[in-house]
Structures are given as C-alpha cells and as structure tokens.
Amino acid sequence: MEAAFPAVCLDFVTFGRTYERQTIVGVMRVRRLFLLLLLAPIFAVLASAGASANPVQRDHVRVTLISEVESVRPGDTFWVALRQEIKPDWHTYWINPGDSGIPTAIAWTLPPGAEAGPIVWPAPIRFPLGHLVNFGYAGEAWLLTEITVPVTAAPGASFDVTAQANWLACAQICVPEEASLTINVPLATETRADPDAAVGFATARAALPRPAPWPASYAATKDGFRLALAMPKEMAAAVSDSFVFPEQLDVIENGAAQKRRATADGLVVDLQRGVLGLKQGEKLTGVVELTEGKGAGGQVHHFAFAAGPAPAGALVGTSEGDVGGGLPVALLLAFAGGLILNLMPCVFPILSMKAAGLVRLADGERRVARTHGLIFGAGVILSFAVLAGVLITLRAGGAAVGWGFQLQTPWFVLFLSYLMFALGLSLSGFLRIGGGFAGAGGALASKPGKAGAFFTGVLAVLVATPCTAPFMGAALGFALAQPALPALAVFLALGAGMAAPYVLLSLSPALLRRLPKPGPWMERFRQLLAFPMYATAAWLVWVLAQQSPVSGIALALGGFILIGFAVWLVRQMDGSRQAWRTVYAALAAVAFGGALSTLHFVEASAAPAPAGRAAAVADAEPWSAVRVEALRAEGRPVLVNFTAAWCITCLVNEKAALSTTAVKNALKSKNVAYLKGDWTRQDPAITAALAAFGRSGVPLYVLYPPGGEPIVLPQILTEGGVLEELNRI
Amino acid sequence: MNAQNLFKAGLTAGAMFLVLGLTQAGAAPAIGQPAPGFTATDSNGKTVKLSDYRGKVVVLEWTNNECPYVKKHYGSSNMQTLQKDATGQGVVWLTVISSAKGEQGYVEPAAANQLTASRSASPSAVLLDPSGKIGQEYGAKTTPHMYIVDPAGKLVYMGGIDDKPTNNPADIPNSKNYVRAALDEVMAGKPVSEPVTRAYGCTIKYQS
Numbered sequence: 001m002e003a004a005f006p007a008v009c010l011d012f013v014t015f016g017r018t019y020e021r022q023t024i025v026g027v028m029r030v031r032r033l034f035l036l037l038l039l040a041p042i043f044a045v046l047a048s049a050g051a052s053a054n055p056v057q058r059d060h061v062r063v064t065l066i067s068e069v070e071s072v073r074p075g076d077t078f079w080v081a082l083r084q085e086i087k088p089d090w091h092t093y094w095i096n097p098g099d100s101g102i103p104t105a106i107a108w109t110l111p112p113g114a115e116a117g118p119i120v121w122p123a124p125i126r127f128p129l130g131h132l133v134n135f136g137y138a139g140e141a142w143l144l145t146e147i148t149v150p151v152t153a154a155p156g157a158s159f160d161v162t163a164q165a166n167w168l169a170c171a172q173i174c175v176p177e178e179a180s181l182t183i184n185v186p187l188a189t190e191t192r193a194d195p196d197a198a199v200g201f202a203t204a205r206a207a208l209p210r211p212a213p214w215p216a217s218y219a220a221t222k223d224g225f226r227l228a229l230a231m232p233k234e235m236a237a238a239v240s241d242s243f244v245f246p247e248q249l250d251v252i253e254n255g256a257a258q259k260r261r262a263t264a265d266g267l268v269v270d271l272q273r274g275v276l277g278l279k280q281g282e283k284l285t286g287v288v289e290l291t292e293g294k295g296a297g298g299q300v301h302h303f304a305f306a307a308g309p310a311p312a313g314a315l316v317g318t319s320e321g322d323v324g325g326g327l328p329v330a331l332l333l334a335f336a337g338g339l340i341l342n343l344m345p346c347v348f349p350i351l352s353m354k355a356a357g358l359v360r361l362a363d364g365e366r367r368v369a370r371t372h373g374l375i376f377g378a379g380v381i382l383s384f385a386v387l388a389g390v391l392i393t394l395r396a397g398g399a400a401v402g403w404g405f406q407l408q409t410p411w412f413v414l415f416l417s418y419l420m421f422a423l424g425l426s427l428s429g430f431l432r433i434g435g436g437f438a439g440a441g442g443a444l445a446s447k448p449g450k451a452g453a454f455f456t457g458v459l460a461v462l463v464a465t466p467c468t469a470p471f472m473g474a475a476l477g478f479a480l481a482q483p484a485l486p487a488l489a490v491f492l493a494l495g496a497g498m499a500a501p502y503v504l505l506s507l508s509p510a511l512l513r514r515l516p517k518p519g520p521w522m523e524r525f526r527q528l529l530a531f532p533m534y535a536t537a538a539w540l541v542w543v544l545a546q547q548s549p550v551s552g553i554a555l556a557l558g559g560f561i562l563i564g565f566a567v568w569l570v571r572q573m574d575g576s577r578q579a580w581r582t583v584y585a586a587l588a589a590v591a592f593g594g595a596l597s598t599l600h601f602v603e604a605s606a607a608p609a610p611a612g613r614a615a616a617v618a619d620a621e622p623w624s625a626v627r628v629e630a631l632r633a634e635g636r637p638v639l640v641n642f643t644a645a646w647c648i649t650c651l652v653n654e655k656a657a658l659s660t661t662a663v664k665n666a667l668k669s670k671n672v673a674y675l676k677g678d679w680t681r682q683d684p685a686i687t688a689a690l691a692a693f694g695r696s697g698v699p700l701y702v703l704y705p706p707g708g709e710p711i712v713l714p715q716i717l718t719e720g721g722v723l724e725e726l727n728r729i
Numbered sequence: 730m731n732a733q734n735l736f737k738a739g740l741t742a743g744a745m746f747l748v749l750g751l752t753q754a755g756a757a758p759a760i761g762q763p764a765p766g767f768t769a770t771d772s773n774g775k776t777v778k779l780s781d782y783r784g785k786v787v788v789l790e791w792t793n794n795e796c797p798y799v800k801k802h803y804g805s806s807n808m809q810t811l812q813k814d815a816t817g818q819g820v821v822w823l824t825v826i827s828s829a830k831g832e833q834g835y836v837e838p839a840a841a842n843q844l845t846a847s848r849s850a851s852p853s854a855v856l857l858d859p860s861g862k863i864g865q866e867y868g869a870k871t872t873p874h875m876y877i878v879d880p881a882g883k884l885v886y887m888g889g890i891d892d893k894p895t896n897n898p899a900d901i902p903n904s905k906n907y908v909r910a911a912l913d914e915v916m917a918g919k920p921v922s923e924p925v926t927r928a929y930g931c932t933i934k935y936q937s
Contacts, residue, residue, distance in 0.1 A: 100871040100932040102894050130935045132870055168896070173833045174931045176797050176896040249927045275868070275887065275925050 056179035060087045060169035065161070065181035066142075068201045071188035072159065075151035078191060079635065080183070081142040081204055082106055082119075082165055090171045091136045094124035096247050096286075098134035098254045101174070104143060104167035111159055113150030120144040120707050122207040123287050123302035124245055127170075133255040134170070135245055142204035146707075149187070159185045205633045209287040209302035211709040213692035214266060216307035218284050224252060224273040225284060227307055229266050232691055236262035241291035244269055246284060250276040283308050306709065327486050331493040338497020341464045347498075349427060349529035350460055355505050355515065372453035373506025377499035379457020384495030387461070388488050410547045411599045414556055417540035418595060420463065421560055422567075424533030427526055430567055457499065463536070464498065544602070546645040546680040555598040562598075566591035623677035625689060628704065631673045635706045637729050638673045642690060642700040645680040650699040657717035666726040672703075705729035758867060760924040764876070764884040765866040769825075771854040772841035777823070784880050786915055787821045788908065790852070791864060791933060793834025793872040794844050797896040798930035802873060803848050805898035807906075808890070812851045815912055824852040827864035832934035834872065835859060861935040871930035875908045879915055886911040888926030 055064035062085040069078040084092055084104070093101040108116040122142060124135040147161060162182040169175050214231040227244060229236075242260045246252050256272035269288075278284060284307045292299045342351055354376070505511050537560075544552040569588035573581045621627070623640055631638050641658060643650035657663060667674055677686045679698050690700055693712055701713035703725055713725060758765050764787075768778045779787065790808070792799050802808040812822050826841065828834035836844065841855045858864055867876055867887070877886035886908070893904035911921045 100928075100930060102896075102929065129932050130937050131865070132932055132935075134932065166895070170932070172934065173795065174797060276927065 054181045054183055055083075056181060058169075058177040058179060060090045060171075060175055061085065061092060061167065061177055063165055063167075063179050063181060065163050065183045066197055066200060067161070067183055067185050068193060068197050069185060069191055070194040071186045071190065071192045072149050073189060073191045074149050074153040074155060074187060076191045077146050077148045078185070079144055079146050079201065080161060080163075081144050081201065082163060082181070083200070084137065084141045084143070084167065086138055086140065086169065088138075090169050091127050091134070091138045092141060092167045092169055093134065093136040094245070095119070095121050096124075096135055096245065096249055097168075098127075098136075099129075099132040101134050101136065101170060102168040102176075104165065106143070106145065107164040107166075108145070108147075109160075109162035109164070110147065111150075111153065113152055114159070115148040117146040117148075120146075120208060122204065123209045123289065126243065128255070129172075131255050135254070136170075142200065142207065144201075144204060144208075144707075153187055155187045155189050157187050159187050161185060201635075202633060205635060208707070209304040210629070210632070211704070212288065212303035212305040213689075213710070215694050216284075216305040217310040218307045219310040221270065225271045225278070227269045227271060227284065227288075227305075228310065229269075229288065229303075229305065230694065231266040232688060233262065233264050233266065236267040238292050239267055239290050240294045241289075242267065242269060243289045244271060244286060245289065246271075246286040248276070248278070248282075248285065250274040251278055251284065281309060304709065327489070330486075330490050334490045334493035335497035335500075338494040339500060341494075341498045342501050344464060347460055347464045349532055350423070350456065350463065351502055353427070353526055353529065354456060354502060369506050372450065373503045375450050375453040376457045376506070377496075377503040379454040380461055380499040381457075381492055381495035383458045383461035384491045384498075385488065388491035392484050392487055410544055410552060410602045413540050413544045413547065414552070414559065414599055414602050416463065417537045417544065417556060418559055418563060419459075420533050420537035420540060421563060423463075424530045424537060425564075425567055427530035427533060429523075429527060430571065460498065461495070543645045543680065546678075552602050555602050559595040559598040562591045562595035566595065620674045620676040623675040623686070623689075625685065627675060631675075632704055632706070636671055636673050637706050638675060638704040639667065639726075640675045640677060640700075640702045640704070642677040642679060642686060642698045642702075644678065644698045653699055653701075653715075653717040657719045657722050660719050663719060663722050663726070666723055670726055670729060672726065672729075703729070758884050758887070760884055760887065760921075762884060763882050764878040765863075767863045767866060769856040769858060769863060771856050772838040772845075773854075774838065775854070777854050777856060779878070780882070782821045782878075783882055785819065785821050786880060786912070787823060787878040788815055788912070789867065789869075789876040789878070790822065790824045791869045791872050791874040792824050792826060793828055793931055793934065794836070795833050796872045796931035799872050801896050801898050801901070802890060803850070805901050806849075807898075807901050808873070809848065809850050811906065811909060814909075816851055816853060818912075818916060820912065820916075822852045824850070824855045825858055825863060825869070826855065827858040827861045827869060828934040829861060829936035830859050832936075833931075834934055859936065861933070864933055864935065869928075869933055871928045872933060873930050874928040874933070877908065877911055877915060877921070885915055885921045886924050887928075888923075889928040889930075892926070894927070894929035 055062055064083040064085075066081045066083055067078065068080070072078050082104070086092055093103045095103050097103055104119070106116075106119060110116060120143070122137065124137065127134040127136060127138075149159060153159065160182055161184075162180060164178070164180050166176065166178045169177055212229065214229055216227065216229050218225045218227045220226075239260070239262065242258065244252070244258055252274045253272040254274065259270040261268050267290075286305060288303050288305055290301045290303065292301065341347055505515075541553060541556045544556055566588040569584045569591065573584045573588075576584065620641070623642070628638055628640065641650075641654070643654065645651075666672075677683075677689065679686045679690075687696075690696060690698070693700060693702065693710075699715055701715075701717065703711045703713060705711065706729070708729070711725060714721065764779065766779050768776060771777050794800075794803070799808075816822050826834060826836060828836075836857075838857065841857065844850070845852065845855060856863065863869075867874075869876075871889075873890045875886070875888060875890055876884065879885045888907055890908055891901070891904040891906045893900040907923060907926050910923070914921050
C-alpha cells in the first residue's frame, strides 16, 4: 500500500499535470484564435489595400491619409490631410524648402471627374544649418487638400482617394521617402463630418497662416526688397520678432538677417535679394511670422501676405491704403467724391436752391454773386480743413476714429436732425427769417451777404458729412494712413470737388444761361425740396434710436414739436402789435432753447447695440474678430458687412444687394457665415478692423473664402456682383 | 539737430555701412562679374588655381557622393555623360567637395579618386574644400550646385543641374539640363539665356 500510494499519488500528480498542461494548451489555442480573430480585419485591409496601406511607416516619417468626412454627397467638396509624423530631429519641407530640400509632393489618383486642389501648407519653421536655412516641419505636419466630388457620382458607390506622396526627410543628411495611401469615402446623400477627425482638422487649420489683414507692398532697395505691412502702428510696435518666409524660391537670401522696424505706417522688413530675386512687377508672396510680446508670454502669429510692388514715387515704408497710384489718384478720387456729394439728398436741396437763386440775379448783381460764389467755396474748403484737422489731431492722440466719427456722437446726430428739420421748414416756406429767401444769399444761410455765403458753405459740409460718397471711402482711408500734410490735401480736394459746381456757376454767365429760366416753378421746386430734408431728419432720428434707443426718440420728437412751436410763434410776430411781438419772441426763444436743451440730455446709452438691428437681416450675427477666426477655423466662408445706421450707402447696399432672396439663398447654399459689424456707435474693434483694410469708414464688405485671402467687395454692391463673388468661393 | 544727435546719426550710418559691407562680402557672386578666384588642392595633391584656366570655359560642380540627388545624376550616368561631352570640347570640369571632415560626403583624396574611377566620372580635377571656403565664396548651397565661368573669367551660370527637383532618375529624360544648355550657348559665343536657376539637392555639409 505504501508503495502504491505514492504511485497513485504520482499518477494523480501526473494526471493532474497532464490535465493542467492540456488546459494551458487549450487556453493558448483560444488566445491564438482570439488574436487571429482580432487581427483578421487588419490582415484583410492590408490584403485588399495591397501597396496602398494607410498609415505607412517609413524610416523617418509615418504618413496617414485622413478624411474630414465620413461620407460625402456628389457635387460637394471635402478636405483630406496627409499627416506626417516626423522622427525627432528630422524634418520635411514647406512649399519653399529654403536653401535646399524638396517640398512634399502629392500625386492624386481619384475617380473620374473628381479634382484635388493644391496643398494648403501649415506655417513653416526654420531649420538653420550653418549659414544656410531650410523651411519646413518637425514633429507633426498636416498637409491639407480639398477634393471635389463630381455631381455625376452616384451615392452608394465607393469613392477611392489615393495619394502618392513623395517627401524628403532630412536631419544632417537627407532621405527621400514615398508612400501610396488610399482611403475610401462612401458616397451618400449627405456630407457628414467624421467626428474622429474634427480635432485633428481643427488643430491643422489653426496651424495655417491666416490671411494678413493689412495691405502689403514692397519696394526695391539697393540690395533687396523692403516689405511694408500696413498694420496699425500700435500693432507694429508690439512685434518683438519677425521672419518673412517667401513662397517663391531663392527670391531672398534665406539665411540673411531681416531687419525690422515699426513705423507710423506699420511694419517694415528689409530682405536681402536672393539669386533669383523678383521679376518686374512680380508679387512677393509668403508667410510672415510675427512674435508679439517678449519672453515666455510671447505669442507667435503667422500671416499669409501677397505684396505687390509699391507704386512708383510712393514713399518707401509707407502704406498706400486701398488706392493704387498713391497721392495723385487719392486727390482725384477725393475731388470726384466731393462732386458727387452735391447730389446727396441732404446737400442737393441747399445747393440747388442757391444755384437757382443765381439765375434771378440781374447783370449788375453778377459781380456780387461771383464774390459770393468764391466765399462759399472758401467756406466749404475751410470746413473740410477744420474737419480734417480735428480728425488728424484725434487720431494722432491715439483715438480710434474714422470718417463719420461725428455721427457716433448722439447729441450731434440730434443737432443735425433739428437742423434738417429747420431747413425743411424754411424750404416749405414756414420759416421766413430776415426778409425771405429771394436773394443770392440763398434760402438757407439766412444771413445775407458775404457772411451768409460763407455759412452756406459751412452748412453744406455739415450736412454732407453723413453721406460718404463712393470713392470717398478709399480716398479718406488713404488720407488717414498718411502723414498730416497729404491727409489734409485729400480733405481739401474733397472740399474743392464739393464747392466746384456752385463756384463755377457763379463765375460763368455762360453756364448760368444754360439753367432753366426763373419762374413760379422755383417756388414749387423749393417746397418739393423740403421733403428730402424732412426725410433726412427722420433718418437721423432713426440713427439716434440706434445709439440712444428710447429716451433719444422721445427727446427728438419733443424737440421737433418745440421747434415747430417756435416757428409758429415767430410767424405770429408778423403784423402783431409791439407788446405781443415781444411776448411771441420771448416764447419762441424759450421753445427754441428747450429744443436745444434736449441735446444736453441725450446721451449715448451704454448698452451694446440693440440685437434687433443685427437681426434685422436674416442670419446675420454680430461681428467680432474672434468669431471670424473661429468660423474660418471651421473652414466656413465668412461675409462681413461693416455698416452703420447713419451710412446711407450701407443701407442701400443692404436693401438692394445683401437682403435679396437670391443672395440669401446663395449664402445658405455656400454655408457662408454672415457677420455684421455695426459701427453706428464708437467701436474701437471695428475701427481697427476697418484700418486693417486701409479704410477709415463704412461701408466695407469683406468676403473670406475658406482658406483663401479675404476679398474686399466694392463699396457699391449689386445683387449680381455679390452673387458672382459668392459663386466663386 | 544738436551735436549729440549728429554724433548718433554718424555712428548709425557708420554701423550700417559696416553691416552692408559684411553682407555684401557674404553674398553670392553675380552673373557677368569676375568669378571669385581660388587656389585649391585636388585629389592628386596638385594645386589648382582658377586663374590657370583663363581662356577656357570652366564648370564647377559641387558634389557629395552620399546625397540622393547626386546619386540620381551619377547612378543614371547623367553627370558623367555631361562631363565627357564637356571635357571633349575642351571645357575644364572641376568637381568640388565642400563637406567638412566627419560630415556626409567628406572624402580623403584616395577615396575621391576611387569614386571617380568606380563611377567612370571624367572631371578635369576633384577639388577638396573641407574648410568650405570656396563653396562659401560662390554661395554654393546644395549638391549638386553648378557654376560656369567663361574664358574671360566671368561667371555666366549658377544654379541647378536641371529643372526637375526630384531624386527620381526617371525624371532625367524629361528634364531640361540647364548646364548643357548654358554650355552650348557659351561655346557658341552666345549669352546664356537662363543664367540663374534654382539649385536643388542636399544642403552642403559645411564646417560649422
């Protein structure tokens, strides 16, 4: 027994071991099977994709082709990224690789009818090697490409995107690598973003250079180019470091120092010419890296720019705003703008009545008329000089003001509306001061004689300020980007343009003879012209309502009644006895004083612009620079409308071009985000944004195509023009 | 302007001239100007001076035998064919190696000769420039980087070997060989129509 037991025991043990071993083997088999099951899809993918695996690991770079969408609708476009994960210490290249190297190239194989756009490159970094330098990427780079799916593709079919990518990986030495990558994007009835790719693409877009929001130009220097970026001077002063990466090969000496300085007109960078340089008239394009602030808190920004050659004769290092051709063109535009001001609804009545008055003059009075014409001109030009002086002084003091700044002050708006109302009453014939309107002194500046002529000029300018005529925006934007003297010259040209028609009429009997003969029609015409004045007054009240909603309207309406009452009282003075005349005069003075006192009470309401206005146009959301950035990062096209309630051109454009059904539909179908910057009240952020485009006033319309440079639309919009621009994106 | 400001302005102007002078010295040589002269030692220990070849057309070829772009043109015999055609017409072909000691492409004289033999190359001489002095005088940046000096000693071409910046030898038949075109023009006594082009290849591994 004793012997047997151990045997049994042994047996048991043996059995047990055997059993155990079998179990282990069994577990192993299951595991292997499980592993195989797990790997099967991967093997299957590998087998089906053949050479076009995705991702592909090469010695120095691992590449992955990534789609932003999980399904796409025929006719739509979508973005794909070639992701390069680069081995530490190695780099790949930007579109301009610098002194050596080769940019990554992608050859696309797509289903018939499909198209791939160019690579959209993230902002590069520098890789210095001795005195040479390369431009490219380390770590991880996402090279984005937009793919267009033909409308004819059938939903449900497969859409294979194959990228043959060739790149050069370099550390001290260089190794060319390549891979063929394929992804399949299912065609569906709807384009749906792939949530897994969202973060990656958002990060990738954040790494793209943003279109430079300021005009860029360059001028040739002795040994290269001087690049001028017309950013606000405060911004230029905040730049602690900069580097210009040109897109063109060998256009500059890549490794040479780039001397930078901040000027009143922006940032100026001196670049040394490279072996290829620029051809006559060729644009210098590229990316500028700007570091804002110093040390750890320094922020690096990248902006894509396209700098044209600065116009001949332009001062090196000054910006040229929106006006090609520099000062002479700006002066011409300003003069033309001044001429057009004569036709504005608020100005036309004043000047046409004055002109009509000239016709009545007897020959003997012509000399006087001539003198008065010249004095009127002087009044206009001097008023513009004063306005320019105020504007230039304010801006020199650092205030963010632009053209039309007067109308951002509620009391001034109210004052203008009273003025318009009073002028309307006088045109209607209710208000007869100083013996009527018959003379050459005109209906409006009530004082007869030279002083009257002068103040008519002042008045004309005063009422003209809200009407920033076409051409004037660009010219004034130019003016305000200039030193004081050229700026003043532009304003004076504007005044000369405005004064010209009347002055010419008063000087030339030949021209006068061409005017219609005087007669009873003049009285009717005069009364008719009162209505544009009332309309202007009403419009100004509406402007005021944007700035000072409730109390503003109440005060204005009260003011109108008081003015009306004062006018009625003054009319009662005619034919009344002396005692009553005094009473009427006193009461009229009180009423008028009451009207004026409302100016004191109307104050800018501190509340932000009422939402109602922004919402007045469907789908418009309030503008902010941050919002624009965010939308652009999403890849959405953005249309920005900088406007103000007191800007007639803006309102006409909105009605005629931006609010039409066709444009609204186009905005919707292109998924355009429509933002509105309301400059009715002072808003330094909007003033800065306008300045960024070389403007100092509204309207300004900017269309940001996805990934592209912003397009500035004309100041006079047409429905067709807007649609054309929208269709282009 | 008071005296102190005047002094400052003078100082600034002086400094600017100095900086300008320095950058000018470092700038690449210009087409139509005398090519920078040099004295170098070749792979056979012989002293070679550029001025020795006055009256002849001289081609300078910067190279690095381990660079994939150099391999493209040597592996396909593109470079060797050009060398034979050129030297056959009396052109002096100087291959220059500016890689610093210890860097990629640096070779001892014997290895340089061995490379010439094994690749059936036919340069007139292989110049060893481990200090990088000649390379920097010419502003050579890549391998290959090509220069042509005319019989009067003036620089008439600088740039790439051809217009297809790839490492794929299959691109050679479809590319325009700038050096061949320029040599044809120089030999015919005509001005070079494309005197400056983009050089492509590996960065020259200069002494740092």
